[in-house]
Amino acid sequence: MSMSTPSISPGSKPPLAVLTARRVSTVIFVVALFALWQWYSMNMPPVLIPSPARVFDRFAELWTDPRNLAYAIDSLVHVVVSVLLAFVLGVAIALLGYYFDVLDLAIYGRLTPFLNSFSSIGWAFLAMIWFGVNEGSVIFATTIVLLPFAIINAGTGLRELDREMIEMGRSFGRGARRQIIWIILPMMFPYLFATIRLCFGIGWQVVLTAELLCGSSGLGMLINLARQRYWTDMVFAVAALILIVVYLTDRIIFAAIQQRLRRRYELT
Amino acid sequence: MTAIIELDNVSVAFQREVVYDRLSFSVNDGEFLCIVGPSGCGKSTLLRVIGDLLGVDMGGVTVAGSPAAKAWQEIAYVFQSPRLLPWRDAEANVILGQQLRFGRARSMSEMRDKARSLLELVGLGRDMHKYPAMLSGGERQRVSIARALAVEPRIVLMDEPFSALDVTTRRRMRTEIVEIWKKTGKTIVFVTHEIDEALELADRVVVLSAKPTRVLETISIAAARPRNLAGPELNAARARLSHLLGLSGHHQE
Amino acid sequence: MSSPSGAGRLISQRLAAEGLVVAAIAAWWFSSAQFPVNVFPSPLQVFWELVRLSMDAEFWGHAAATGIRVLLAVVLATVLGSGLGMLPRYVPWTSGIIDDVLIPFFTSFPAIVWAILGTIWFGLTGTAILIVQVLIIFPFCLVNVTEGNKDIGGEEIEMGRSFGRRPLAIFWRIELPLLAPFIISGARISYGVCWKISLIAELFGGRSGLGYMMQWARDFGSVDSIIAICLAIVFFVTIGDAFVLRPLTRLFEPKLEPSRRRSFLRRGGQGVIVPPALEGN
Ligand SMILES: Nc1ncnc2c1ncn2[C@@H]1O[C@H](COP(=O)(O)OP(=O)(O)OP(=O)(O)O)[C@@H](O)[C@H]1O
Ligand SMILES: [Mg+2]
Numbered sequence: 001m002s003m004s005t006p007s008i009s010p011g012s013k014p015p016l017a018v019l020t021a022r023r024v025s026t027v028i029f030v031v032a033l034f035a036l037w038q039w040y041s042m043n044m045p046p047v048l049i050p051s052p053a054r055v056f057d058r059f060a061e062l063w064t065d066p067r068n069l070a071y072a073i074d075s076l077v078h079v080v081v082s083v084l085l086a087f088v089l090g091v092a093i094a095l096l097g098y099y100f101d102v103l104d105l106a107i108y109g110r111l112t113p114f115l116n117s118f119s120s121i122g123w124a125f126l127a128m129i130w131f132g133v134n135e136g137s138v139i140f141a142t143t144i145v146l147l148p149f150a151i152i153n154a155g156t157g158l159r160e161l162d163r164e165m166i167e168m169g170r171s172f173g174r175g176a177r178r179q180i181i182w183i184i185l186p187m188m189f190p191y192l193f194a195t196i197r198l199c200f201g202i203g204w205q206v207v208l209t210a211e212l213l214c215g216s217s218g219l220g221m222l223i224n225l226a227r228q229r230y231w232t233d234m235v236f237a238v239a240a241l242i243l244i245v246v247y248l249t250d251r252i253i254f255a256a257i258q259q260r261l262r263r264r265y266e267l268t
Numbered sequence: 269m270t271a272i273i274e275l276d277n278v279s280v281a282f283q284r285e286v287v288y289d290r291l292s293f294s295v296n297d298g299e300f301l302c303i304v305g306p307s308g309c310g311k312s313t314l315l316r317v318i319g320d321l322l323g324v325d326m327g328g329v330t331v332a333g334s335p336a337a338k339a340w341q342e343i344a345y346v347f348q349s350p351r352l353l354p355w356r357d358a359e360a361n362v363i364l365g366q367q368l369r370f371g372r373a374r375s376m377s378e379m380r381d382k383a384r385s386l387l388e389l390v391g392l393g394r395d396m397h398k399y400p401a402m403l404s405g406g407e408r409q410r411v412s413i414a415r416a417l418a419v420e421p422r423i424v425l426m427d428e429p430f431s432a433l434d435v436t437t438r439r440r441m442r443t444e445i446v447e448i449w450k451k452t453g454k455t456i457v458f459v460t461h462e463i464d465e466a467l468e469l470a471d472r473v474v475v476l477s478a479k480p481t482r483v484l485e486t487i488s489i490a491a492a493r494p495r496n497l498a499g500p501e502l503n504a505a506r507a508r509l510s511h512l513l514g515l516s517g518h519h520q521e
Numbered sequence: 522m523s524s525p526s527g528a529g530r531l532i533s534q535r536l537a538a539e540g541l542v543v544a545a546i547a548a549w550w551f552s553s554a555q556f557p558v559n560v561f562p563s564p565l566q567v568f569w570e571l572v573r574l575s576m577d578a579e580f581w582g583h584a585a586a587t588g589i590r591v592l593l594a595v596v597l598a599t600v601l602g603s604g605l606g607m608l609p610r611y612v613p614w615t616s617g618i619i620d621d622v623l624i625p626f627f628t629s630f631p632a633i634v635w636a637i638l639g640t641i642w643f644g645l646t647g648t649a650i651l652i653v654q655v656l657i658i659f660p661f662c663l664v665n666v667t668e669g670n671k672d673i674g675g676e677e678i679e680m681g682r683s684f685g686r687r688p689l690a691i692f693w694r695i696e697l698p699l700l701a702p703f704i705i706s707g708a709r710i711s712y713g714v715c716w717k718i719s720l721i722a723e724l725f726g727g728r729s730g731l732g733y734m735m736q737w738a739r740d741f742g743s744v745d746s747i748i749a750i751c752l753a754i755v756f757f758v759t760i761g762d763a764f765v766l767r768p769l770t771r772l773f774e775p776k777l778e779p780s781r782r783r784s785f786l787r788r789g790g791q792g793v794i795v796p797p798a799l800e801g802n
Contacts, residue, residue: 022617029618048642101530105538117713117758121720121732122751125739129560129747145717168351171319172419173368174340182367186355201628208631209721220633227637227725235641239634246629264355 050233058237068222072241075218078135078207082142083199089143090150090195098158108155115148120206121213128214135217141210146199153198157191190261197254204246272297272423272455273318278327280313287313289480290327295423295457300449302466303459305476306513311459314476315425318457319343332422341369344416346426350408352400358411359383359396365415379418386414389448406437413448423455431461442468446493463509467502468495475512484512562745570749580753586729588757590647591715594654598715599708601655602662606670607700619667627660632718640726647729653722658715662707669703702773709766716758 034052041051050058062068097107123144127137161184169183211220219238226234271294280287287310295301303311316322317329320336331339344365352361362383366374387396390410400408409429416424426445430438446469449456460466466473467489475484487508491501546564553563562570574580605623609616635656643649673696723732731750738746 021614025614026617026621030622102533102537105534106541110538110541113759114755117716117755117762119720119735119751119754120717121724121735122747122754125735125747126744129739129742129744164347164349164351165353167321168345168347169368170321171340171343171345172365173371175368175371178368178371182364183353186353204629205632205718208633209718212633213724223631223633223637230641232638232641235634235637239631242631242634243626243629247625250629251625 047230047232050236054233055236055240058233059240062237062241071217071219071222075207075211078138078142078218079203082139082146082207083196083203085143086146086150086199087196090147091154093151094154094158097155107151112148112151120145120209124210124213133214133216137214138207138210138218141214142203142206145206146203149202150195150199153191153195157188161187193258193261197258201246201250204242270297271295272332274330276328278317278329279325280317281325286480291482293474293483295455298453298455299471300456300458300469302470302473303457303476304461304463304466304473304509304513306478307461309476309478309481311476312427315427315457315459319345319425342422344419344421344424346412346416346424346429348428348431350412352408352411354400357397357399358387358392361411362386362415362418365419369419382418386418390414406433406441409433417452423457426456426458428459428461463506464497467497467506473509475509559742559744566745567748570745571752574749574753583729583731583734587731590651590654590730594651594658594715595708595712598655598659598711599662599704602659602707603666603704606663606666610670624660624664624667628664632657633721636722636725639722645726645728649726650722654715657718658711661710661714665703665707666700669700673699705769705773709770712761712766713758716754
């Protein structure tokens with residue numbers, strides 16, 4: 001390992017060189033993976049390892065077949081609705097705990113640990129029995145699985161609100177509305193955003209499971225169908241689609257927003 | 269001299285711990301008052317009580333002729349850490365204090381002018397659009413001083429505002445705060461734990477004891493500013509202060 | 522905000538907490554009366570089902586199967602995740618591969634797809650389930666250790682290097698202790714997720730385990746069994762967290778800076794499981 005202390009030498013060459021070396025090795029790694037997959041799939045029955053080409057065909061089919069596209073859109077809707085529900089409920093419960101100190105133990109010592117360790121499959125099964133095989137079940141199961149994450153994250157945000165800042169605000173003015181608009185909400189914002197981002201990431205996982213177990217539509221159901229018929233290539237294609245969607249939304253949209261937030265809220 | 273702040277037999281207790289038991293003293297209008305005392309004796313708490321950030325259990329606090337709860341408009345704070353909002357630049361942070369206090373009653377352009385002239389006053393005329401992260405410790409504290417002055421308080425409460433700064437910056441800031449005080453004619457209540465700082469700045473020094481806190485002594489310093497800290501009058505005052513603080517230290521044990 | 526005295530505050534919080542539990546059970550009781558037993562059983566029925574299960578050797582067999590697998594999976598995933606996470610320290614060119622390929626791939630790869638592929642590739646065996654579980658949970662550890670790696674600045678390491686250059690000694694005495702809190706926290710998250718999510722692996726791939734048992738209960742439509750098994754799982758998770766993982770976390774806690782400690786572990790007393798996986802970066 002070389003000493004990585006940036007020397008005083010001017011120009012941006014050293015970091016750039018490191019960056020490209022890093023990138024080159026990454027690209028080589030990915031290419032090697034695909035080559036390995038291609039080679040391996042040639043020696044294996046497609047039920048076990050479908051070739052990249054087959055998977056790509058299926059992937060294209062996902063987009064061209066309107067029924068499949070509808071499944072993908074359904075899943076997206078399930079995720080968005082559940083995340084929003086869990087977010088609103090979670091923030092409301094966390095706010096309750098913030099303003100009513102007595103509820104602290106009830107929320108963080110009873111409710112969240114319980115929800116947190118309750119099996120997500122259990123929720124999916126119960127939803128199916130209670131509400132039947134439909135979208136409502138999927139959204140119920142997903143929301144309730146996401147809820148503890150939302151509560152904990154929002155609660156942490158509220159608890160870590162800088163008391164000194166709040167006192168500073170109070171020393172300048174007593175209007176509650178002004179405090180909330182100019183100090184509390186802006187201070188909460190990074191946490192609220194992180195909560196949404198976290199829920200969105202987990203939400204996909206949970207929605208797929210719920211759709212598979214109690215859904216009438218969505219990619220989870222498609223995967224189940226593919227599983228029962230041994231369309232391994234379809235399973236791969238759906239996985240690829242989800243990877244791409246989650247990666248793009250998280251790394252490009254969310255990360256960019258969060259980066260800006262972080263720069264804005266950076267404390268020294 | 270008339271008293272602008274008066275504490276009359278004030279008692280404050282946290283849970284089981286009594287911080288003050290019938291503490292009384294007053295601050296004169298326009299004076300520079302320093303408060304010194306052992307750590308944990310309740311200096312910060314005292315400022316909170318004066319600014320009505322904390323209620324008292326007993327006794328009365330009068331600020332500018334009315335009870336403290338009604339007089340918070342007369343007061344502005346400079347805290348130990350600058351407490352600037354990181355997402356606002358220097359100017360916007362100075363504006364924030366005015367927004368919180370005046371809301372719509374003061375127009376945005378008026379607030380901005382005020383902020384500019386005060387940043388100018390504290391020597392940050394060229395850094396108005398820097399964010400706190402880009403400012404040095406001393407500059408941040410200047411911004412928070414400007415923020416306090418911008419709401420035109422009659423009283424400025426300062427809680428060890430320079431203790432986080434390095435020695436040179438601290439010395440420079442002391443000189444500046446005296447200048448600002450002379451220019452603006454505010455009443456300043458200044459908490460410090462450094463005897464020399466109190467000697468350099470104060471008209472009067474209030475020495476507090478360890479808990480339960482009372483006023484050990486009030487020392488007046490008449491020497492003209494800028495002061496020669498090695499002069500005989502200040503030497504005598506320093507000896508007295510060291511003695512008092514050392515004594516109260518023994519009390520604690 | 523008024524702050525009532527400490528003891529009174531604790532008592533009222535306690536009351537509110539137990540009140541919530543009682544109210545929840547009461548609400549369950551009343552609402553269950555509106556529905557048939559095979560849709561929404563009453564707490565009492567679930568309680569008796571729990572009693573029955575606790576005396577049923579088969580249940581304990583399944584619970585042991587799941588428990589052992591979870592334990593093994595957490596250990597394997599922790600080792601794998603930490604190993605991979607620390608790799609860039611020694612082989613710098615791997616950092617891009619781990620940051621930009623492995624982490625995004627494994628954190629966003631759907632768990633159920635692993636479960637399905639596991640049964641396709643390895644058949645209906647316990648090993649298949651174990652592998653699937655490791656694949657599902659090891660990214661949590663990987664992410665944590667990678668974050669930790671970036672976090673434990675060069676300072677301490679440099680200090681170590683100033684005293685001697687034996688890499689092994691530096692690893693054991695400085696790097697590993699510094700990373701330990703991150704590793705433990707990764708293990709703790711993995712443990713929760715493993716119980717919660719990776720039971721899926723048992724749905725498709727198992728002939729043993731609580732997931733399999735739940736599937737079975739569902740096929741027979743015995744809701745009370747499903748709820749009882751879920752409650753048993755809540756119990757197991759809590760026990761494991763309280764008696765193994767939390768003490769471990771405490772053991773390594775002082776090595777965290779205060780600011781960090783706050784965000785990881787809030788006032789002890791509950792199994793807080795937030796994957797920083799998706800929270801950070
Ligand atoms: N919110 C609070 N709850 C309980 N005790 C408090 C609270 N605020 C202050 N105290 C206690 O009151 C006493 C006085 O605190 P204060 O911060 O006023 O001391 P100080 O004189 O400013 O000390 P320092 O010189 O270290 O800043 C301390 O013993 C402190 O522990
Ligand atoms: Mg103080």
